[in-house]
Amino acid sequence: MDRMDDTESIAGILLPGHLHSQQSLQYAQDFQFKEEDIVIVTYPKSGTTWMQEILTLIYSRGDDDIATTVPNWRRAPWLEHIYFKDVIIEGNGPRIITTHLPSDVLAPALQKSKAKVIYVARNPKDVAVSYYYFHKMARFLPNPQPFPEFLEKFLEGKVYYGSWFEHVKDWHSVSQTLDFFYITYEDMQKDLRRSIKKICQFLETPMYSKEVDKVEQHSNFAVMSQNSMVNYTLIPCEIMDHTQSKFMRKGVVGDWQQHFTEEQNKMFDKVFQEKMSDCDLQFIWTLK
Ligand code: PPS
Numbered sequence: 001m002d003r004m005d006d007t008e009s010i011a012g013i014l015l016p017g018h019l020h021s022q023q024s025l026q027y028a029q030d031f032q033f034k035e036e037d038i039v040i041v042t043y044p045k046s047g048t049t050w051m052q053e054i055l056t057l058i059y060s061r062g063d064d065d066i067a068t069t070v071p072n073w074r075r076a077p078w079l080e081h082i083y084f085k086d087v088i089i090e091g092n093g094p095r096i097i098t099t100h101l102p103s104d105v106l107a108p109a110l111q112k113s114k115a116k117v118i119y120v121a122r123n124p125k126d127v128a129v130s131y132y133y134f135h136k137m138a139r140f141l142p143n144p145q146p147f148p149e150f151l152e153k154f155l156e157g158k159v160y161y162g163s164w165f166e167h168v169k170d171w172h173s174v175s176q177t178l179d180f181f182y183i184t185y186e187d188m189q190k191d192l193r194r195s196i197k198k199i200c201q202f203l204e205t206p207m208y209s210k211e212v213d214k215v216e217q218h219s220n221f222a223v224m225s226q227n228s229m230v231n232y233t234l235i236p237c238e239i240m241d242h243t244q245s246k247f248m249r250k251g252v253v254g255d256w257q258q259h260f261t262e263e264q265n266k267m268f269d270k271v272f273q274e275k276m277s278d279c280d281l282q283f284i285w286t287l288k
Contacts, residue, residue, distance in 0.1 A: 003017040003018045003021075004017075004018050004139060004140055004239075005017070006018070008020040008021060008022065008025060010025045010029075010080075010101065010105060011102055011104055011105050012162070013102060013160075013161060013162035014159075014160050014161075014162070015080070015160060015161065016138075016140040016141055016160060017140075018140035018239070019078070019080075019081050019082060019140060020080055020081065020082065021082050023082075024080060024081060024082045024084060024085075025080055027084065027085055028079045028080040028084070028099070028101060028105070028106075029105060029106075029109075031079060031109060032109065032113065033097075033109055033112075033113035033115040034095070034113060034115065035113060035114045035115060036093060036094045036095070036115075037094065037095050037097055037113065037115035037116070038055060038094050038095070038096050038097070038115070038116045038118065038203065039079075039097045039098075039099060039106075039110065039115050039116065039117045039118070040052060040055070040076065040096065040097070040098045040099070040118050040120065041099055041100075041101075041106075041117055041118070041119045041120075041171060042098075042099075042100060042119070042120045042121075043100065043121070043122075043127065043161060043164050043167040043168065044100055044127075044131060044134070044160075044161050045122065045126075045127045045130035045131045045134060046120050046121055046122035046127055046185055047120040047122055047184075047185040047188060048098060048100075048120065049072060049224070049230050049247075050120075050185070050188060050224070051118060051120050052072045052075070052076040052096065052098060052230070053067060053072065053218070053219045053224055053230055054188075054195075054196060054199060054215060054219050055076065055096050055118075055199070055203075056072075056075055056076065056096065057214070057218050057219055058196070058200060058203065058205055058207065058215055059094065059096075059205070061207065061211045061214075062207070062210070062212070062213070062214025062215050062218070063214070064214070064218045067218060067227065067229060067230075068227055068229055069229065070229060071229050071230075071234060072229060072230045073087075074087050075096060076096040076097065076098045077097065077098065078097075078098045078099060078100070079097050079098065079099040079101065079106075080099060080100070080101055094203075100161050100167075102162065102166065102167055102170055102171075103167075103170040103171045103173070103174045104170060107171075107174040107177070107178065110178055111174075111177050111178060114179055115179070116179045116181070116202065116203065117179060117180045117181070118181045118183065118199070118202070119171050119172075119175070119180065119181070119182050119183070120183055120184070120185060121168050121182070121183075121184050121185070121281070121283075122184060122185035122186070123184075123185070123186060123253070123256075123283040123284060123285050124154075124164045124165075124168075124268075124272065124283070125256035125260065125268060125285060126253060126254065126255055126256050127164055128150070128151055128154045128155075128164075128256065129255050129256050129258075129259050130249065130255075131150075131154065131159065132144055132147055132150050132151075132154075132259075133244075133245040134245070134247075135150070136241075136245045137240055137241050137242060137244040137245040137246075137247070138239070138240055139238060139239055139240070139241060140239065141160055142160070147259060148264065151260075151264060151268070155267070155268065155271045165275040165276065168279075168281065169275075169276070169278070169279050169281075172279060172281060181198075181199070181202040183195060183198070183199070184283070184284065185253070186253050186283070186284035186287070189252075189253050189287060190284075190287060192216050192219070192220065193212060193216050196212055196215050196216060196219075197212060200212075221248065221251035224248060225246075225248040225251070230248075231246070231247055231248045232247040233247075253284065253285075253286060253287045254285065254286035254287060256285075257286065
C-alpha cells in the first residue's frame with residue numbers, strides 16, 4: 001500500500017507516512033485558522049472520533065443525516081493529513097478541524113486566529129491499551145511488540161505521535177493563551193448529557209433539550225459502533241484490519257485493569273507521578 005512503511009516527522013515526533021507527508025505537514029504549519037474554526041486536539045485514542053461526532057451533531061441540531069452519510073474524516077478532517085487541503089471547505093460558518101499535532105507546532109497560529117480549541121484528554125493507562133490494539137489493526141503503524149514492550153515504549157514516549165505526557169502538558173501550558181475548552185473522555189463517560197451541554201456553552205450554541213437528547217442518543221457507543229461513517233469499516237482491510245481489533249473496540253473506562261499486571265501498574269504510577277509532578281491535571285482511572 002502507498003507509503004504504508006514510510007515515516008514522517010515533525011518537531012521530533014514520528015508520524016505514519018501513509019497519512020502524512022512533508023508537504024502536508026508544512027501545509028498544517030502554515031495554515032491560517034479563522035475565528036469561526038473549531039479545532040479538536042487530542043493525543044491518539046483519547047476520544048477524537050467521539051468529539052467529532054458530538055460536534056457534527058451539535059451543528060446539525062441533533063439531526064443525524066450528516067453523521068450517517070459523510071465520513072468523519074471529511075466533516076472533521078485532520079489538519080496534518082495528506083488529503084486535508086482537498087477536503088477542507090472554504091466558506092462561512094464553523095469548520096471542524098481535527099489534529100494530533102503538538103502545541104509548539106500549532107499554538108502560535110491558533111493564538112493569532114482566535115479559533116476555538118477543544119482538547120480531549122483520556123487517562124493514559126486506557127490510552128496505552130487502546131493504542132496497543134490500534135497498532136494491531138492499523139497497518140500504517142508499526143507491528144506492536146508484546147504488550148509489556150509496547151507499554152514501556154509508550155511510557156518513554158517512543159511511539160508514533162510522541163509522548164502522551166508531553167502532548168497533554170504542553171497543550172495545558174498554552175491553554176490560557178487560547179480560546180480553550182478542556183474535557184476528558186472520562187467526563188463524557190460519566191455524564192454525556194452534561195458534557196454536551198458544556199460543549200454547547202463553550203461554542204455559544206444554545207440547544208433545546210430535545211436536540212440535546214438527540215445528540216446524546218446518536219453519539220453513544222452502541223450507535224457509533226454501528227455507524228460506518230465513524231467506525232472505519234469503510235477503510236479497506238489492507239489498511240485497517242478489523243479482524244485484529246475493531247476501531248470501536250470497547251469504549252469503556254478502566255479497561256487497563258484487564259491488561260496491566262500489578263508490577264506494570266506500579267511502574268506506570270511511578271512514571272506518571274514523576275512526569276506529571278509539574279502539572280495539576282487530575283485523571284479518573286476507573287468508574288465505580
Ligand atoms: S483516533 O485513532 O485517535 O482517532 O482514536 P480516538 O477516536 O481518539 O479513540 C478511539 C477510542 O475511543 C473509543 N470511542 C468511544 N468510547 C465511548 N463512547 C463513544 N461514543 C466512543 N467513540 C469512540 C473507541 O472505542 C476507542 O477506545 P477503546 O478503548 O479502544 O475502545
